[in-house]
Amino acid sequence: MKTLSGITFIVGIVVPALSAFVLSAVYATGFFHAQETSLMYFTELVENTRFLKSLGYTFLLATAVVVSSTFTALKIAQLLNRRMEIPSWFLLPFAIPPVVAAFFGFHLFSGVGLLSRIAHALGLISTPVDFPALVNDPFGIGTFASHFMLCMPFFLVYFIYLRNQPLLEQLEDTARALGASQKQVWHHIARPTLLHKSTPLLLVFFVFVLGTYEIPLLLGSQSVRAVVPVIVDQIKGYNLKAIPTGYAMALAYSVIIMLVAAVLSKKMNRQHGA
Amino acid sequence: MLEIRNIAKTFGTTPVLSNVSLQCKGGETLSVLGKSGCGKTTLLKIISGLMTPDAGTIAHNGNDLSHTPVEQRGIVYLSQEPLLFPHMTAAENISFGMRMRHRSKDEVAGATNDMLRALGLEDHGRKLPQALSGGQKQRVAFGRALLVEPKVLLLDEPFGSLDAGTREEMQQFYLHLTKTYGFAALFVTHDVKEALVTGTTFARMESGELTLFEDLDAFVNDPNGDVAKERLFWINLK
Numbered sequence: 001m002k003t004l005s006g007i008t009f010i011v012g013i014v015v016p017a018l019s020a021f022v023l024s025a026v027y028a029t030g031f032f033h034a035q036e037t038s039l040m041y042f043t044e045l046v047e048n049t050r051f052l053k054s055l056g057y058t059f060l061l062a063t064a065v066v067v068s069s070t071f072t073a074l075k076i077a078q079l080l081n082r083r084m085e086i087p088s089w090f091l092l093p094f095a096i097p098p099v100v101a102a103f104f105g106f107h108l109f110s111g112v113g114l115l116s117r118i119a120h121a122l123g124l125i126s127t128p129v130d131f132p133a134l135v136n137d138p139f140g141i142g143t144f145a146s147h148f149m150l151c152m153p154f155f156l157v158y159f160i161y162l163r164n165q166p167l168l169e170q171l172e173d174t175a176r177a178l179g180a181s182q183k184q185v186w187h188h189i190a191r192p193t194l195l196h197k198s199t200p201l202l203l204v205f206f207v208f209v210l211g212t213y214e215i216p217l218l219l220g221s222q223s224v225r226a227v228v229p230v231i232v233d234q235i236k237g238y239n240l241k242a243i244p245t246g247y248a249m250a251l252a253y254s255v256i257i258m259l260v261a262a263v264l265s266k267k268m269n270r271q272h273g274a
Numbered sequence: 275m276l277e278i279r280n281i282a283k284t285f286g287t288t289p290v291l292s293n294v295s296l297q298c299k300g301g302e303t304l305s306v307l308g309k310s311g312c313g314k315t316t317l318l319k320i321i322s323g324l325m326t327p328d329a330g331t332i333a334h335n336g337n338d339l340s341h342t343p344v345e346q347r348g349i350v351y352l353s354q355e356p357l358l359f360p361h362m363t364a365a366e367n368i369s370f371g372m373r374m375r376h377r378s379k380d381e382v383a384g385a386t387n388d389m390l391r392a393l394g395l396e397d398h399g400r401k402l403p404q405a406l407s408g409g410q411k412q413r414v415a416f417g418r419a420l421l422v423e424p425k426v427l428l429l430d431e432p433f434g435s436l437d438a439g440t441r442e443e444m445q446q447f448y449l450h451l452t453k454t455y456g457f458a459a460l461f462v463t464h465d466v467k468e469a470l471v472t473g474t475t476f477a478r479m480e481s482g483e484l485t486l487f488e489d490l491d492a493f494v495n496d497p498n499g500d501v502a503k504e505r506l507f508w509i510n511l512k
Binding site: 170171173174175176177178179180181184188189192193196 | 322323324343344345346347348349350351353355357359360361370371374375418419422
């Protein structure tokens with residue numbers, strides 16, 4: 001059984017991932033478009049700051065989304081009762097695919113969107129132009145807000161689930177018996193334990209936000225763009241000469257993500273005493 | 275002195291505790307022997323303030339604690355699981371109570387190091403709980419409880435999850451602690467030998483009713499008690 005699952009993992013995951021990796025590397029050397037192979041497309045990535053800016057912007061966006069979603073969900077979990085059934089409507093955001101969330105975000109945050117119309121009805125603005133730019137804006141507010149709406153409810157449900165576990169309740173009771181006030185119990189026991197237990201999930205979401213395509217494509221900034229839409233544009237665009245650069249970007253992006261995941265998981269294992 | 279009077283508790287229509295009364299002086303360990311489900315844990319949770327009784331009072335040195343919040347009772351409950359805080363080192367676990375009382379850093383560090391030495395864990399202070407053995411975890415749990423100088427220690431089968439050898443070692447360690455720190459304790463167990471080793475006074479609990487014994491002889495010779503049954507088993511063993 002173990003051998004079968006091992007073979008399935010290798011055939012289903014490792015082989016396709018490695019093949020894609022090798023194919024990206026081959027494409028990025030210009031093998032299919034030039035007379036001779038070259039590393040010029042990799043050096044171009046460093047020389048042309050567009051990729052580095054996109055990468056920095058995407059990391060910043062993912063960090064902002066995960067950090068703000070985590071702390072908002074933690075605050076709500078603190079305010080809610082310790083023992084609480086998870087209401088079924090809390091699960092609604094999980095049924096929304098990113099492309100729907102992107103359109104929803106557009107209809108909510110754009111100049112002709114719902115928020116703008118409410119502001120107009122309240123007499124706060126006279127034309128859609130007066131509404132602050134939240135879509136395709138340079139700061140990525142619409143992108144951030146849409147990701148936040150997807151992540152935060154998930155984190156909240158997970159924190160409530162963890163908080164309902166008997167072990168955490170026993171730890172909180174122990175802390176109280178040792179003289180900690182409710183506030184101290186939250187700050188010293190509940191919050192760190194929730195963060196400690198949910199670190200793997202937060203990392204997975206961080207990588208998920210780094211790799212999203214639809215939301216930054218529809219709502220993102222037009223000057224500095226998220227890295228995945230930039231890569232897809234390069235590879236799928238009409239300019240055939242841009243394809244190797246796209247693959248070089250994809251390869252560099254994959255290596256960076258793998259390095260980040262390796263460093264974070266090593267740090268996490270050390271924290272968990274493994 | 276801890277004084278419990280006429281504590282009663284019912285879950286739904288099932289009575290769990292019926293008019294339980296007891297006394298326990300400083301330096302004394304009241305061993306309560308009882309089978310699983312007899313109401314031992316409910317009694318300890320009520321005394322510690324983690325559960326509310328339907329009737330009865332809890333007092334310490336004449337002060338009524340019945341309505342005092344858990345964190346102000348000065349009664350620490352130790353369960354079968356050490357329940358160490360997983361994100362804190364052994365030293366941070368031990369010093370938790372002092373830190374919550376905003377004691378100075380020097381005072382906390384000094385007391386923690388002394389406690390680690392007393393527990394025989396001076397080389398393990400920086401370890402996280404998952405890097406400690408079962409016996410070491412229980413020692414840390416004891417140290418954490420003792421550093422807040424509790425009025426009463428409530429022990430709910432604290433060595434129940436340990437192997438026989440470690441359990442015996444921990445029983446001796448417990449006796450050493452009672453002599454050193456002189457706290458009042460209620461030690462609940464279903465193990466006859468453990469009750470005899472750790473207790474200075476004795477009680478038996480059955481179906482939510484507590485029977486107190488005048489002395490060791492009365493406890494050992496109780497015709498309905500487990501001690502008599504255990505002795506009979508060994509006598510009849512061929």
